[in-house]
Amino acid sequence: MALVKSDVLVLGAGIVGVSAALHLQKRGRDVILVDRHDGAGQETSYGNAGLIESASVFPYVFPYDLRQVLRYALNRFPEAHYRFRDLPAFLPWLIRYVFASAPERAFRSAMAALPLISRSLAEHEALIAEAGVPQLLRRTGWIKLFRSTATLDKGVADLERVRPYGVEGDILDARAIAAREPNLSGTFAGAIHWPAPGFIPDPGALTKAYAALFVRRGGRFIVADARTLTQGQAAWRVEGPNGALMGREAVIALGPWSDDIFRPLGYDMPLGIKRGYHLHLAPRGNAVLNRPVLDSDRGYLLAPMNQGIRLTTGAEFARRDAPPTPVQIERTLPLARELFPLGEAIEATPWMGRRPCMPDMLPVIGKAARHDGLWFNFGHQHHGLTLGPVTGRLLAEMMTGVEPFADPRPFAAERFR
Template sequence: MRTADVIVLGAGMVGVSAALHLQARGREVVLVDRRGAGLETSFGNAGLIERSSIFPYLFPRDPAKLVKYALNLLPEAHYHLGALPSVAPWLMRYWRESAPERVKRSIAARRPLIEHSLIEHEELIRQAGAGALLRRPGWIKLFRREETLAAGVADAEKLRAYDLHIDILDARAVFEREPNLASVAGGVHYRDTAFVNDPGALARAYADLFSARGGRFVAADALTLEQEPDGRWSVAGPQGRIAARAAVVALGPWSDLIYRRYGYDMPLGFKRGYHMHYAPQSGATLHHPILDADNGYLLAPMARGVRLTSGAEFAPRDAPPTPVQIERCEPIARLLFPLGAALDAQPWKGARPCFPDMLPVLGEAPRHKGLWFDFGHAHHGLTLGPVSGRLLAEMMTGETPFTDPSPYAATRF
């Protein structure tokens, strides 16, 4: 049986980042994935390293909006009617965790991760020689109506207490930053956020750095994880089992397939999402990632083309794709920006792994020595991968953690 110090299960942004931080602390790490780095959830996001996202995504409290959501009338959210029996309990917990007094705790817990997120990425990007992937335009939240603009500005003003750089834009200022957009009421420019124009390529660059430093990548099924009689953890590789003193579950939306096996009951839910790429029409350029806040989709200037990303779909993780949000949003997006031909044969689908409090689970499994958790990053897997990896590696190697890890413990449920 081959051996290592740590087995990391999952080669998305979260898993690769954890592997790099453990490796930097002298651990011999084996990275396990059935495919390759950055080919699942890490592939299909908006590319934002969201340094300004201090406030979590909350369950809406507006009764009129809730009625529209219930009737599947708004493009930013969609649910499968047949999925309600399985989805509704999680949605109820999400609603409870979005209560004001609980949100305050969530903000306090997520703040140290968010505030260190870009710093940790910058260091790994430097080491990986991947600087060409990083942009610093910030992102712009657009509003079609004066009413929604006023609400968006009010939300932005609350963030100024966190030393963020925010510009409030009228229609003219939006045009100056994005001259190819149709007229809107205004927007908010969050300037601290960085942008990656190929998220999958960044995950692969980190994986290449891991391999160049002697790390082992094994194409294998993470679900073969077992605990050996001597307490070590092992997986079945192509050349036999590999054993280590510790194993890290960083499987994103598939993490429940491991932790439930060992008797842990955590409320992991899934916000599915879709994207499509389009060529811009001749002469048109998109300079920033743009969120159409009134319609719930985002346009991002990716290396492949302009990426249209959808809002959240509430459905079982593995249910067949139903990209109705892309179908609804594409005509609206074409009126906002001159999109040309679609560059993908069909929309890509992924699943954001979310806990009701919008915080990840980070730390050792309460009843299984050597089994560690690093998943549930909700909308911020790309943003939080490296900083989560640092915190996890500090805990695993006995360093003093840079922040109190207790808010992310599995025992909070």
Template sequence: MQHRADVVVLGAGMVGVSAALHLQQRGRDVILVDRLARAGEETSYGNAGLIETASVFPYMFPRDFGQILRTALNLSPAVRYALADLPEFLPWLVRYYLASAPHRALHSAMAELPLIRRSRIEHEALIAEAGVPDLLRGTGWIKLFRSDATLGTALGDLDRARQYGVEADVLDAAGIAAHEPNLSGDFAGAIRFPAPGFVPDPGGLAKAYAALFAKKGGRFLVGDARTLEREGTSWRIAGSDGAIVAREVVVALGPWSDQVFRPLGYSIPLAVKRGYHLHLAPRGNAVLTHPVLDSDQGFLLAPMTKGIRLTTGVEFARRDAPPTPIQVERALPRARDLFPLGEAIEPTPWMGARPCLPDMLPVIGRAPRHPGLWFDFGHQHHGLTLGPATGRLLAELMTGETPFADPTPFRAERFE
């Protein structure tokens, strides 16, 4: 059996499903391909659930010497690295550091700003069409600070972000208690960001979008993206029940995108920031309303459908290295001090990988040397946030529409 379409989208996470929907809306016959039979089962499943309209500045390499030293000594609660893997990812870290120079970081922020501003709008449209309003809450999120120093730095960052339309409320201890009465601790203050959306089941939202895609006539097939090859004027992939053939193909494989672009001769510097989460039951009648980041201790609690999700910061290690959930183990007693947490709901922490480029911008657009090949990957910490926005931008480029944002900063050629 052979399956034919106008476009094949490789990867059924939030980024791939969103691209498939936007292409479908523009009249393309699309096949969505993943190695798993359900959407949103990997990177898109494990995150803080935020549609982060307040993060106008990407997560760049720190410039503070004390913070760099703590990270180098593996003492930072928010960042850890595997010493054995250091030779592999150190060259990428150097590129990341250089791309984080203030003027270059500002360039990345301004390039991504139109996507950030569009992110919740695009999600709201898809959520309405998919009929899942319960998967978007308008709570925003809260960032806690335990010292005057960290609060002061954050307030300086907030002043800068407000220049680009970010709204926030600064909370004292009474304000924190009013919004989240079950939190405990000595806090210098907090910042509440009201505009970001919160998704209590990110993997479920990806599945809802995939169901919408299928309802509108799209096909979701299991296949192996690593088998992608050029066949005349088309692209061919081995599927579980026959070949999948299309004129155009979109690589939206997140941290696995290199398994396709490297064999084709592209040296795009894709790396991963690994992360972990664990779901726990709240104790007694305790309720958490907002996602809450304990910025000084490097973890976040989010009130997911499955339970309270404890998420960690960043682990630099090989994508496929065995899990080392040390950050979860260190954060768990601190999280129990912050909020009344009961037993773990799952036996072991989940691990995922955020696909990152050194400038913290995704690659979106045409592959420079292969007709019909398109890229949509590298969304760093913002795959859930940006998936529908970058899906729209990519679909506009592929169908000849005027793009809503300047695509130039996202071109793959910037690394050549």
């Protein structure tokens, strides 16, 4: 059996792992990218709204409005859902999330992540140019619709809150909504068009394009089980199909599966899971959707993907590997048909993905405290696509001794001691 050596093993070929592999490669490291699939971007990175959310300064927090909490507790509304039988599994994480969502703590998390959010689109633009796939980036932004004056007022207040950080948005009345998206139907109090974020009409294809760039530049993509990771003398080892893969260093970038590796190594970090679903549908007739549109009062988003109009749901709290429960798709599909002329579903069943989430809404990036040569890069919340390249750069700078462009301390694993 052959022994395949490298400088670094990057475990996980989602957008986060592929981006880290590319940035390490750019800085002279010989990298092996390891995944259980024979192609990149086939799990969480495949199913999302396709937004590079460079305008999302403040994270998704747990609501402190008692009425909204009770609304979610009834489990009847599409923007959030939970599996009651899984409550004991996710409740400890949820309590930490509630605690971290207090205004002062959430603000600290937002300011820590701001240098990453601010550079997220620029880092994607650079990789997209290098990969030669300009067609996979559209500069359309996205629209957030409001059906009541109360929610519109809150949305406008949110816009005013982010303006000091260089984020702009256009407040739309009904006529302006129709001008931008003439095929939408419904009565709206207004909307906000966020023009800055990039839109990726095929996130899975983008991840594959980045992985192809990595391979063209001499990187190796090998199918193997990352759970076989062990530490030997001055090297990390994964068992591959034709022999062992070895690297002086290893990066855990397995998203929601990262705890399958770090827990056996003795690290106790509160990695939680928010599951989500999507379904592609054909547009009816000549109807066109020009950009992603969030029906904020009803808790779903439509995005014009290459595969069709993608209906995406809010968060589902459940065990990572529990059977799919796509009730949010079932509840939102009739509402989505009222908003936009949707035809038949393209897939037989909805797709389900798992978002890796830390309770303080910040990813874990940096060196493992008790193992030489082990690094972490996971827990990117709802922003894996957004932050993949920029956190890959930050990690590569840390690993190669370059002064990081942003302060990495807020992302250290040690914050959960």
